[in-house]
Amino acid sequence: MALLKGTLDVLVLKALSWGPMHGFEIISWLEERSGGRLEVSDAALLQALHRMEEQDFVAAEWGITGNDRRARYYSMTRKGRAHLRAESAALTDHLGALNAVLDALRR
């Protein structure tokens, strides 16, 4: 299932709210949590991360993984947390509205 526009940022921030992760960890986390239903291409994710770093939603550092590999770890900034709060509320609201409409149609 392709992602709705603009939701990737929120999902990434949600993942990072659990703690710093590198790119593959984030993708795995998203797939796991969605039961494999969300498909995000690696390139799209990595570029989204760069963009969010520019916007100061996330900060990044090179670190070492559990398997002794180097990886770029992303963590959420204070600004990112605020963004997550605002955007996830808006998204939930939006989805609620969609649900209500679709429920009404089903009847």
Add this chain to the structure above:
Amino acid sequence: MTRIRSGVRRLLRLTLRGRSAEDDGDAELRAHIDARIEHLVARGMSSDEARLEAESRLGGPIEDIRSAMRQSARRRTNRLHLNAQLADAATDLRYTWRSLWRDPFVTAFIVVILALGIGANGAMFGVVDKLLLQGPEQVREPERVMRLYSTVRGRSGPETTAIFGYVTYSLLARGARTLDGVAAYQVNDGYLGRGAESQPIVMGRATTSFFHVLGTRPALGRFFTAAEDDPSAPERVAVIDYGLWQRMFGGEDRALGATILLRDEPYIVIGVAPRGFTGVGLSRVDVWTPLSHMGSGMDPGWQTAWWWTSIRVIGRLKPGVTAALAGEDATAVHANGYTGDDRALREARQTFAPLTYTDEGREPGTISVARWLMAVSAIVLLIACANVVNLLLARSSRRHREIAIRQALGAGRGRLARLLFAEGMLLAATAFGASLAVAYVLGGLLRATLLTDVAWTSPTLDARVLAASAAIALAAGLLVGVFPALQSSRGDLGASLNAAARIGGGKRSRLRAGLTLAQAALSVVLLLGAGLFVRSVRELDALPLGIDADRILAVPVNPPRPPSEGRTGAWQGSRAEFLARMLERVRREPGVERAAISIGVPFGSFYGVAFFIPGRDSLPPLPGGSPRIHGVGEDYFATAGTPILRGRAFTVSDHSGSERVVVVSERIARSYWPGEDALEKCIIVWKKTEPCARVVGIAANTFTREVSEQPGLQYYVPLEQVQFGGRPTILVRPTGDPALLVAPLRRALLEVDPTMAYLDIRTLRERIDPQLGPWRLGMTVFTLFGVLAALVAAAGLYGLAAYLVTTRTHEIGVRMALGATSARVGREVVSLSVTMAAIGIALGLIAALVTGRFLEPLLFHTSARDPVVMIAVGVAMLALACVAALVPALRAARIAPAMALRSD
């Protein structure tokens, strides 16, 4: 896993340094793919299958993805770098602001002296810009318009002039290949209207090509045509100045077609010159008329004769043509076209020079002085900056511990340097704001009092002055920011922390001492300049003029025009009668002690007429020009206050029927009859066929036009014994204040002839005064800036002494505990300041001796090495140094040893 919080990282400026953003992007992509492969292999895939799967999950061909990653990584890096810098700058500024507020007095002092320095430069820039850089207003590409000069080998050296005949203009207009147009013009005093209502104006006369060459468009109507610039044109037309249009016609269109009286002749207004247009000069010109309409002063044949010279010639150089090339072209045109019989004139070398130059082809005094003053104001700013640097260094040494602690906590030296730099810039920016007020006041003062003949149109603070002030402020900010920054990045951290900076670093105080010395030396240079100009103006005031310029009112009169334009005996007769009536009326006026008529008046009008001495073939030329004849009426010498040194003045018995007599100047007497008595000698005036005139008196030397000329070219003949048509002037010696007599005189003379044109009644002093402009400008501004600089330097000396007393409180306390007296300690502080000043004076004098010879041409009868000025300035500076050190010395003397020792 080593991870550093981004805030900390940013603070320590570790941002992604060492590796390029591209490498970073590549590495991240590689790590990501590897992580997925590892994950898939762990799930049981073969490594080859896993690699294929991982690449397919990328979402595109790997090369594309790599380049996209590189790009986004680069953009991110740039952005983060910028953010970090902005954040740092904001922090720096906040910090600086707070630290400046901590001592508001020092900050205010810094801002004030910087503002004075920047403002002085802004104001001087405004002046130099108008005089030198911008060129006359409403002229297209003014740098390409130049004035023609001709240099001939005269009998007493090369003589340069800008005054030409119409022939030169027409030859050049037809023959010059390097010019895009040639024009001729002249500017004279005139008057507008008639009778009591008439007013003095400045009249410009120009060829039709004038406006075309300058590239000027009229504000209203049109400029004159070639047909109108013809002596036989039926109507006389005029283009009026924008200002006159506003005053006379309220800026309304009805001006077009209106008739105005110029020098008693009717002219029809056909156009209005654009606002600010002053022709090629910088002073206002009220009316422009065609060159051909010069009234009755026009001699027949003026358009073709070589002897008629009365106009100035300008040309617009073709693009890419240099002044030298155009000059060669003009010289060739002249050599080919000259039809006269004067060999020197045929071989004249013609050149082109800037419009601002004088008729003698030199840069005018005001501009030379303005150049100097620009340099002077730059020096004032340098002194101000040196002082500010000193103060900032003093403060940063007080803040030594604080800075050391910051350094120990990890703030890099670069960061600290930037903080100090930001401090400098912030101060300069604040000072810039305040400097605008200084530039406004100073610029307004210069315009209103010293540069009154310039037609200023732009506001004192125009865009150019603002931009220049901003640039100057930026330079000042860099200067005051860089020094403390360099110093801070050199400091020794450990030493500062340990010793608590009791003695504030040898290097630092050496730099401070050096800066103080430089201030003292530079202000000595400025004070010397001020002294030399003061001396020049005093020399000018004390100059023996050979005439009582302060007391004598000069009244140039225009006798009514004769019915026919010829110069007949009858006309002379009626003119003499008219003048006699005028003179008689003036003498009757209460408050008039004496009055006399003269044709040719010092600093007024002059007529060069050669004379001969029987028995000599030719007379050696006198430097300065041909002898000037003065046709003077009865009682002239007593009225003018020109002393008769030997012999007698003219009397009523020297009339047209009596023996011809003459009075010569002392210089003429001494030059032509060296070692002999000139009295009773014979000279022949004008033509060799004239009868001999006996020298009956020798008069004191006086001047023709300029105070800077060599005086004494005058000789005098009784008015009745000479027939020439110059403009007469009535000289009036009042019993009381000359100013009080001006209005009654004007009324009295209008009684004699109610149609008489404007009477320009002024003392001779008022005619001389404008000439003193350059010297007065130099004196005023040099003195202003010199005193300012000296005060700032004194503040510097005070600062240095106070600083030493503060930093050596401990040492002084120890010495006093060991028996040094208060007086001795105080004396030491004063002697330090005086020593600094003395070295500064020595350096300043050396600098002044080196640069003095460039200043000398601008001085008047004053040597640039004038010992009186040097001594006066030296003494003043030493006195200032004593005063500056007084307060710190007293403080040092009052240090209580016990307190000082305990203070640690």
